[in-house]
Each structure stands twice: as C-alpha cells, then as structure tokens.
Amino acid sequence: MTELAYMDDCYAKELDATVTAAEGNNLELDRTIFCPQAGGVECDKGTMGCGETAYNVVFVKKDKGRVLHQLEMPGLKLGDRVHLSLDWDRRYLLMRYHTSAHLISGIFAKDLGAKITGNSLTTEKGRIDFDLESFDRALIEQCFDKARELIKKDLPIDIYSLPRSDVESKPEMVKLAMGLPPNIKVLRIVDIKGFDAQPDGGCHVKSLGEVGEIKFLSADNKGKSNRRVYYRLR
Numbered sequence: 001m002t003e004l005a006y007m008d009d010c011y012a013k014e015l016d017a018t019v020t021a022a023e024g025n026n027l028e029l030d031r032t033i034f035c036p037q038a039g040g041v042e043c044d045k046g047t048m049g050c051g052e053t054a055y056n057v058v059f060v061k062k063d064k065g066r067v068l069h070q071l072e073m074p075g076l077k078l079g080d081r082v083h084l085s086l087d088w089d090r091r092y093l094l095m096r097y098h099t100s101a102h103l104i105s106g107i108f109a110k111d112l113g114a115k116i117t118g119n120s121l122t123t124e125k126g127r128i129d130f131d132l133e134s135f136d137r138a139l140i141e142q143c144f145d146k147a148r149e150l151i152k153k154d155l156p157i158d159i160y161s162l163p164r165s166d167v168e169s170k171p172e173m174v175k176l177a178m179g180l181p182p183n184i185k186v187l188r189i190v191d192i193k194g195f196d197a198q199p200d201g202g203c204h205v206k207s208l209g210e211v212g213e214i215k216f217l218s219a220d221n222k223g224k225s226n227r228r229v230y231y232r233l234r
C-alpha cells in the first residue's frame with residue numbers, strides 16, 4: 001500500500017520515494033504526494049526525477065485501491081529512487097476549488113435543502129450538481145453571497161482522524177458515516193470549523209480566506225429537479 005503523504009500534509013510540494021511496481025508507464029510508489037483523480041476533482045501533475053532525468057507525471061489514478069502514476073515516457077523500474085515534485089500552482093488551485101466546493105455544497109444543502117448529486121473541479125472552473133424542486137436564480141446567487149461572507153470570516157479548516165465508532169455515536173455526525181464501506185475503521189475528516197465537517201480523502205487549504213474570490217458563472221436547468229451551477233475562482 002502506498003503511503004498517501006498528501007493526506008497528512010496538503011502543503012508538501014516535494015518528496016523522495018521508491019518505485020514499488022512498474023507496468024509500462026504506470027508506476028506505484030511506497031509513498032506519494034500526488035493526489036489521484038477522485039470525487040470529481042482533477043488529479044495532480046508534476047515530475048518524478050531519477051538521476052539526471054525528470055519524467056513528467058501526466059495522470060494519477062486510483063485503481064482497485066492502488067495509486068498509479070502515469071508517466072509521459074517509460075524508463076523507470078522497480079526499486080528506483082525518485083524525487084517527486086508537484087506542479088504546485090495546479091495543486092494549490094485544485095485545493096482552493098476543492099475547499100470552495102465543500103463550502104458551496106454545504107450552503108446549498110443547509111440553506112436550500114438541496115441534495116448534492118455530483119461535482120467536477122478543474123483548474124478552469126467548478127461545477128456542482130444538485131437536486132432541487134425550485135429553480136430560483138436569485139436564491140442560488142444568495143448562496144454564493146453567503147459563501148463570500150464565510151470566506152471573509154476566514155474560518156480555519158482542520159483535518160483529523162476519527163474512529164468510525166465516534167462518528168456513529170454523535171447524532172450530528174451520523175450522516176458522515178452513512179454510505180461508507182463498513183471496512184473503513186478510521187475516517188479522515190475535513191472540518192471547516194463551525195460550518196461543515198465531512199469525511200474526505202482530498203487536499204484542502206488551511207483556511208477559507210485562501211479560497212479567494214468566487215465568481216458565479218451560470219446556473220442551468222438539467223431537467224425536473226436537476227440543477228447545475230458553474231463558478232470560477234480568481
């Protein structure tokens with residue numbers, strides 16, 4: 001199993017690691033700072049250096065619990081020592097988008113009673129899909145205003161682990177444990193202090209102020225109660 005160093009330190013930009021499996025251009029490592037594509041969030045990119053050569057990491061995916069790093073060209077083999085460097089501008093922007101999506105989804109859920117059905121976060125824009133009977137653009141814009149207020153308050157974001165039993169014994173947190181595979185005994189919680197806590201395996205900024213400016217782009221009607229919003233960070 002690869003040690004997922006990005007879960008403990010979302011701000012680590014470099015790391016030394018060892019290749020534990022090599023299948024063509026796809027490598028598995030003993031540990032990594034590259035966050036794979038998951039939960040609608042694009043993957044990290046960067047380089048894997050070995051000796052004089054820097055290999056571009058072009059895609060990172062989860063495959064049956066393994067994290068596979070896809071390189072632009074072959075050349076690395078089992079046992080090679082490598083130096084990982086993230087494309088930090090890309091990662092940091094994706095972290096800001098990921099935290100912003102928790103914030104906006106949380107507001108849709110709390111204030112509108114909407115059920116979040118999906119999201120897609122790239123370095124270009126964020127998309128959130130939700131289920132809501134009414135389609136009121138003014139209400140949606142109000143949610144974005146509220147997001148801006150909370151960003152101004154600069155709420156801290158804590159990441160910590162909780163035993164599943166603790167989560168299941170607290171009524172306000174029960175929803176967090178639902179829908180998770182029963183074999184997960186410890187949950188990693190991403191907690192926007194005083195606003196929203198949920199289990200999450202991704203990378204987030206340390207405080208809401210880092211999300212910065214949110215620009216609401218558009219709201220689409222995707223059928224009976226299917227809504228979709230797009231926004232951009234600046």
Ligand SMILES: [Zn+2]
Binds near residue numbers: 039202
């Ligand atoms: Zn998330």
